Structures are given as C-alpha cells and as structure tokens.
Amino acid sequence: MPLTYALYPGCAAKGATPELYQSTMAIIGRLGIEVQELTASSCCGAGVVGEGEPDVALALNARTFAQAEQLGLDVMTICGTCQGVMGAANKRLKQEPGLLDRINRVLEREGPIYRGTIQVKHLLWIVVREVGLHRLGQEVRVPLNEFRIAPFYGCYILRPSWDLGFDDPENPTSLEKVIRAAKGEPVAYVGRTKCCGFPVILEQEAIAVAMAGTNMKEAKDSGADFMVTPCPLCHMSLDIYQDRAGQAVNANLSLPILHLPQLLGLAMGIPAKDLGVSRHLVPVHTITRVTESRRMQLTDRKGVASHENH
Amino acid sequence: MRLTFTITRFNPETDPRPRDEPYRLDVERGQTVLEALIRIKQEQDGSLALRYSCRSAICGSCAMDINGAEKLACRTSVRKEIERHGRITVAPLRNLPVIKDLVVDMTSFWGKVRAVTPWLSASALASRTETGRTLRPMLLPRDRYQFHNVDACIMCGACVAACTSHEVSRRFLGPAALAKAERFLADPREPADAKRTRLRFLEQPDGIWDCTRCNFCVEVCPKDVQPMEAIIRLRRVAIEAGLARSGGARHITGFMALIRRSGRLNEALMPLQVIGCNLRRLLRVAPLGLRMLWHGKVPSPLAPPIPGIAQIRTIFNSFGHLKRITRADHT
Ligand code: SF4
Ligand code: SF4
Ligand code: FES
Numbered sequence: 001m002p003l004t005y006a007l008y009p010g011c012a013a014k015g016a017t018p019e020l021y022q023s024t025m026a027i028i029g030r031l032g033i034e035v036q037e038l039t040a041s042s043c044c045g046a047g048v049v050g051e052g053e054p055d056v057a058l059a060l061n062a063r064t065f066a067q068a069e070q071l072g073l074d075v076m077t078i079c080g081t082c083q084g085v086m087g088a089a090n091k092r093l094k095q096e097p098g099l100l101d102r103i104n105r106v107l108e109r110e111g112p113i114y115r116g117t118i119q120v121k122h123l124l125w126i127v128v129r130e131v132g133l134h135r136l137g138q139e140v141r142v143p144l145n146e147f148r149i150a151p152f153y154g155c156y157i158l159r160p161s162w163d164l165g166f167d168d169p170e171n172p173t174s175l176e177k178v179i180r181a182a183k184g185e186p187v188a189y190v191g192r193t194k195c196c197g198f199p200v201i202l203e204q205e206a207i208a209v210a211m212a213g214t215n216m217k218e219a220k221d222s223g224a225d226f227m228v229t230p231c232p233l234c235h236m237s238l239d240i241y242q243d244r245a246g247q248a249v250n251a252n253l254s255l256p257i258l259h260l261p262q263l264l265g266l267a268m269g270i271p272a273k274d275l276g277v278s279r280h281l282v283p284v285h286t287i288t289r290v291t292e293s294r295r296m297q298l299t300d301r302k303g304v305a306s307h308e309n310h
Numbered sequence: 311m312r313l314t315f316t317i318t319r320f321n322p323e324t325d326p327r328p329r330d331e332p333y334r335l336d337v338e339r340g341q342t343v344l345e346a347l348i349r350i351k352q353e354q355d356g357s358l359a360l361r362y363s364c365r366s367a368i369c370g371s372c373a374m375d376i377n378g379a380e381k382l383a384c385r386t387s388v389r390k391e392i393e394r395h396g397r398i399t400v401a402p403l404r405n406l407p408v409i410k411d412l413v414v415d416m417t418s419f420w421g422k423v424r425a426v427t428p429w430l431s432a433s434a435l436a437s438r439t440e441t442g443r444t445l446r447p448m449l450l451p452r453d454r455y456q457f458h459n460v461d462a463c464i465m466c467g468a469c470v471a472a473c474t475s476h477e478v479s480r481r482f483l484g485p486a487a488l489a490k491a492e493r494f495l496a497d498p499r500e501p502a503d504a505k506r507t508r509l510r511f512l513e514q515p516d517g518i519w520d521c522t523r524c525n526f527c528v529e530v531c532p533k534d535v536q537p538m539e540a541i542i543r544l545r546r547v548a549i550e551a552g553l554a555r556s557g558g559a560r561h562i563t564g565f566m567a568l569i570r571r572s573g574r575l576n577e578a579l580m581p582l583q584v585i586g587c588n589l590r591r592l593l594r595v596a597p598l599g600l601r602m603l604w605h606g607k608v609p610s611p612l613a614p615p616i617p618g619i620a621q622i623r624t625i626f627n628s629f630g631h632l633k634r635i636t637r638a639d640h641t
Contacts, residue, residue, distance in 0.1 A: 011575035014574065014609070018606065018607070039616075041616070043569045045569070046575070048565040048566075049565065049569060052546060053566065055629035056566070056626055056630050059625040059629055060569070060622070063621060106624060106628045106629070107621070155523070155524045158525075159524070159526065160525055170377065171377075171395055194474050195522050195524035195526075200475075200558070202585065203557025203560070204557070204558070207475055207520060207522070208522070211522070214477070240602060241598070
C-alpha cells in the first residue's frame with residue numbers, strides 16, 4: 001500500500017528552487033510515496049501575508065486544505081516555512097469553529113469549504129515516521145559514509161514547538177536520523193536550530209548574511225563537508241548568498257547545501273543530474289564526484305539490476 | 311539520583327576565558343535547577359556567582375542557559391532536563407556581557423526598555439483634562455484595550471539572549487523592549503500623535519524591521535509573552551498608520567500584491583517590490599539575480615496566475631483592509 005498525499009509544492013519549489021521539486025519527484029516513488037499535486041494551490045503566505053493580513057493568510061490556507069480534503073488526502077509539504085505556517089493555520093482553523101465558519105462563508109462562493117479533517121506533514125516527518133528509517137535504509141545504495149553532514153533545520157519546522165509537535169526544538173533529531181540512515185555522520189553544532197536570515201534578506205541584508213555566515217562557519221569549523229536543509233528558503237539564503245555570508249564572517253565557506261530530497265536521492269543511487277544539483281550557486285561536485293563514481297561501480301557490477309527488481 | 315552539573319565559570323577580571331566545571335550532586339525528587347545551584351554554592355563552592363530572588367518565576371532574575379536554551383532556573387525541573395537531554399549544562403545568558411559566572415550585565419537590556427519610553431506620555435494626561443472628561447486618566451477603560459499578554463513580561467532577558475537578530479546586531483532593540491513598546495501602542499489613553507511619535511521611533515533602523523521572525527523569543531519566554539507576535543502587531547500598526555516606505559513594510563505590501571495578482575510568489579518580481587527604484591540597492595541584488603538566471607533559478611516574471619485566481623482575489627477583498635491604506639501612501 002503506497003502512502004498517498006496531496007503534494008503542496010509551495011512557491012519556492014515552483015520558482016527559485018525548482019531543483020527541490022525535481023528531486024522530490026525523483027525520490028518519493030522509491031520510498032513508497034504517491035502524490036497528487038495541488039496544482040491550484042496558492043502561496044501559504046510564508047508568514048509575510050499573515051503579518052499584514054492574518055485572516056487573508058488563514059483563508060488562503062483553508063482554501064488549500066479544502067482542495068486536499070476533496071481528494072481525501074493529508075497534505076505533504078516540502079518546505080519548512082510552509083510547514084510552520086500551514087501547520088499553525090490548520091491548528092487554529094480546527095480549534096476555532098467561528099473563524100472557520102467565517103472563512104468558509106467566503107470560500108463556498110467559488111469552491112469547496114474546509115471541514116477541518118486533514119493533517120499537514122513535512123516530507124522529513126513522513127520519511128522518519130511513516131516511511132520509516134528501516135525502509136529508507138533498505139533503499140540506500142550509495143552510502144554517504146565518508147561525509148560529515150551538518151543538519152540545518154530552519155526556524156519554522158521547529159518553533160513554536162506547540163504548533164508543530166514533531167521535533168524537540170532544543171534537541172531535534174529527525175535530520176540526524178535521516179543522515180545516519182544514509183550512512184553519513186551528522187555534525188553536532190549549535191547553529192543547526194538557528195535562523196538563516198532569509199525573511200529579511202532583501203531589506204536587511206547585513207543582518208541576514210551575518211546569521212547565515214555565522215551558522216555556516218560554525219558548521220564548517222565543526223568539520224562539515226556539506227549541509228542539508230528541509231527548507232528551500234534556508235537553501236536560498238545559504239546557497240545563493242553564501243559568498244556574501246562568507247564575507248560577513250571573514251571566511252571562505254565553499255559549503256555545498258543540499259535540499260533534503262537531494263541528500264536522500266544521492267544515497268539512494270539516483271543520478272545527480274536527476275536531482276537538479278547543477279542549479280545550485282555553490283558547486284556540489286565534492287559530493288557528487290564520490291557518489292557518482294560509487295553509483296557507476298554499482299551499475300557496472302552485474303546483478304545489481306536484478307537485485308533491484310526483487 | 312547523583313548527577314553531574316557542568317557549569318560554565320568565568321571571572322572576566324582574572325580568567326583568560328570561560329571554563330566548564332563539573333559538580334557532582336545528589337538531587338532529590340522534584341528539585342529545580344536553581345535549588346541544585348544554591349546547594350552547590352552552599353555545600354561545594356561558595357565562589358559560584360548566580361542571581362536569584364523569588365524562586366518562583368516572578369522576579370525574572372534567574373534566567374540562564376540550561377542545556378543550550380534560555381530558561382528560568384527556578385522553574386526548570388532537574389529531572390525533566392535529564393529526561394530531555396540526558397545531561398545538565400548551565401551557562402550564563404548568551405549575547406550579554408558576563409559579570410561573573412552565571413551573572414550577566416543587563417545594562418543594555420534596561421537601556422533598550424527605557425529607550426521605548428515605557429510610560430504614558432504626558433499628553434495622555436493633558437488631553438483628558440482639556441476635554442474636561444471625568445474619566446480618571448490613569449484608569450483603563452475596561453473594554454477598549456487588548457494587551458494580549460505583553461504586560462506579563464518579568465524582564466528576565468531570556469528572549470534577548472536567544473534572539474538571533476540581536477546575536478549579530480547588538481543595537482537591535484530586541485524582543486522584550488519591542489513587546490513593551492507594543493503595550494503602550496495598544497493603550498487607549500494615549501492620543502494618536504503620541505502613538506505616531508512612538509511608531510516613527512520604532513520603524514527606524516534597529517527597530518521593528520530587524521526581527522527575522524525566527525520564533526526563538528516566542529519559544530523561550532517563560533511567561534508566554536510571544537514578543538515576536540507583538541512585533542508583528544507593531545509592523546501592522548505602522549503600515550496602517552501609513553509608515554509604509556521602509557524595506558520591511560514594502561516587503562509585506564509587495565508580497566501581498568504579488569499573491570493577489572498571481573496566487574504565488576514570484577521571486578523575479580519580489581526584489582522590485584521591496585527595493586523599488588533605489589538604483590544603488592538594485593545594483594546590489596543584480597549580480598545575484600544574474601547568477602540565479604544562469605543557474606535556471608529565476609522564474610518567468612510573466613508566469614500566469616494559478617487556477618482559481620478569482621477566489622484568491624475574493625479572499626483578499628473579503629478579509630483584507632490594508633490595500634487602500636498602502637496604496638494611498640505610495641502615491
Ligand atoms: S522572532 Fe525576532 S525578536 Fe524574536 S528572537 Fe527572533 S529575531 Fe529576535
Ligand atoms: S518577554 Fe518573556 S523572555 Fe522576554 S524578558 Fe519578558 S518574560 Fe523574559
Ligand atoms: S528566582 Fe525569581 S524568577 Fe527565578
């Protein structure tokens with residue numbers, strides 16, 4: 001029985017980080033996940049719409065939840081920020097019937113209403129809790145065992161913890177578990193739960209890059225070969241702005257940043273080109289040189305293909 | 311249960327750098343970290359410096375870093391910490407100067423609280439007497455204000471120590487002072503011009519637009535003040551009051567305009583919304599934009615709206631009220 005979800009892609013995976021969408025699609029089948037994409041879904045508001053117009057943000061998300069409810073499916077997010085915003089919105093809509101009624105009266109004019117029956121889950125949580133680390137381990141063909149990998153959670157998948165309820169924000173473990181299942185070594189560093197600065201990067205660049213730089217420098221000084229994040233907004237800050245982040249902390253970072261499904265895909269032996277890694281601004285060949293040569297050895301060896309068919 | 315407490319010790323006058331010292335202690339059921347620290351001081355090492363008074367989460371003096379997060383020592387159970395982390399480390403609040411061991415210098419904290427003038431302006435009194443109303447000015451009309459929970463703050467400093475923006479920019483007014491400021495903006499006794507003066511101060515650099523919404527202050531606050539939510543309310547009030555030209559305000563109004571137009575965020579158009587026609591700053595983002603373009607990371611600025619965009623506009627029209635105000639300010 002496949003695990004089936006309504007995929008909420010979010011804006012970034014359809015915009016500036018298309019490699020996140022590509023790599024998600026490349027890995028889910030192997031993990032027994034099927035998705036129906038919510039192609040008519042809107043932006044979740046990213047916390048920004050909620051700053052200006054809290055009720056608009058709630059209504060946008062209720063509209064998306066209603067679309068998933070029509071399919072009878074829980075929502076799968078692939079963005080830490082979407083997860084935080086949508087999870088909190090869903091909780092409020094379920095707990096405040098008056099609010100939900102008010103929103104539904106507007107939704108029903110042009111579409112389905114939301115009855116408050118679905119859940120919103122991030123891919124990371126689905127992999128850890130529903131697919132299971134055992135199953136993930138079975139799919140690992142290219143163990144990442146010489147890599148020290150720094151997990152970078154991002155804010156919205158951890159805090160406020162009472163709206164999320166998955167990881168302990170003081171001591172999260174889900175990314176570490178996934179890294180270990182891929183046979184990599186997770187790097188312990190304080191910055192793993194901190195902020196990438198992205199929400200203010202356009203208007204307060206100095207603050208944002210100082211945050212990103214501090215966290216990446218700490219990861220690197222702690223021995224990280226690369227970083228992995230479940231949030232594409234963190235990815236933009238850490239990857240696109242890495243040169244400036246390095247300047248802010250006087251360090252040459254050269255730290256490749258992978259999206260969560262790219263890490264999974266490389267470990268599962270999926271060709272790097274199918275995971276969109278060439279779209280990153282910080283090159284990732286220190287990783288792919290190793291994983292690609294291992295993958296070639298695998299496919300060269302007779303019997304692997306037939307083994308995979310079992 | 312016999313446990314090791316690893317305490318960060320530091321006397322800036324004599325020590326070159328902080329050092330971690332282990333203390334072994336038999337802890338009884340139900341003991342707090344503060345009780346354990348007091349016993350360590352009494353039974354093992356009288357030179358350990360810490361600050362406390364009420365022992366019951368009222369005075370706000372015992373905030374410290376316990377197992378890497380900001381907590382009131384008097385409210386933190388030793389057993390729960392062991393269950394959660396398997397160890398106990400105790401350190402002074404981060405990002406504030408250490409006076410000795412667990413005692414930090416709160417001067418900058420109090421300075422920022424004072425900077426937001428946490429008292430009613432004199433005009434709150436004057437305007438009342440001029441109108442000759444019998445209402446006593448220091449009494450709050452019961453039904454006309456909402457302070458959320460910001461007046462529950464005990465000034466412990468935990469939020470400031472945890473604040474990621476303060477960590478890289480020490481001039482940032484910070485969560486506690488901004489939450490305090492919001493309490494006075496929500497107070498109905500002050501006239502509109504006094505509120506506008508407050509907002510003009512708060513929208514300056516190092517004010518409300520420096521918060522990255524990392525949620526650390528919300529997570530660590532022992533009194534559920536939710537400072538970040540107070541900052542968000544301040545931002546909204548600033549935009550509503552027409553103070554909508556700062557980059558942060560444009561981020562919000564521009565973002566909403568893009569969602570209203572096409573349902574999803576378009577990263578190709580967002581910098582223009584935030585930066586507008588400031589040439590110097592556009593030139594700053596342009597090189598990154600070109601590199602993104604080269605790597606296939608710039609979505610088409612002409613991307614069509616999502617299916618069902620009419621419903622998105624209905625949502626904005628039904629629940630939104632900011633648009634009129636911000637449009638008026640931009641013209
Ligand atoms: S949400 Fe804002 S004020 Fe609160 S800790 Fe984060 S940056 Fe600081
Ligand atoms: S807002 Fe909360 S954490 Fe910050 S000083 Fe006040 S009580 Fe302490
Ligand atoms: S001793 Fe007063 S708050 Fe802890």
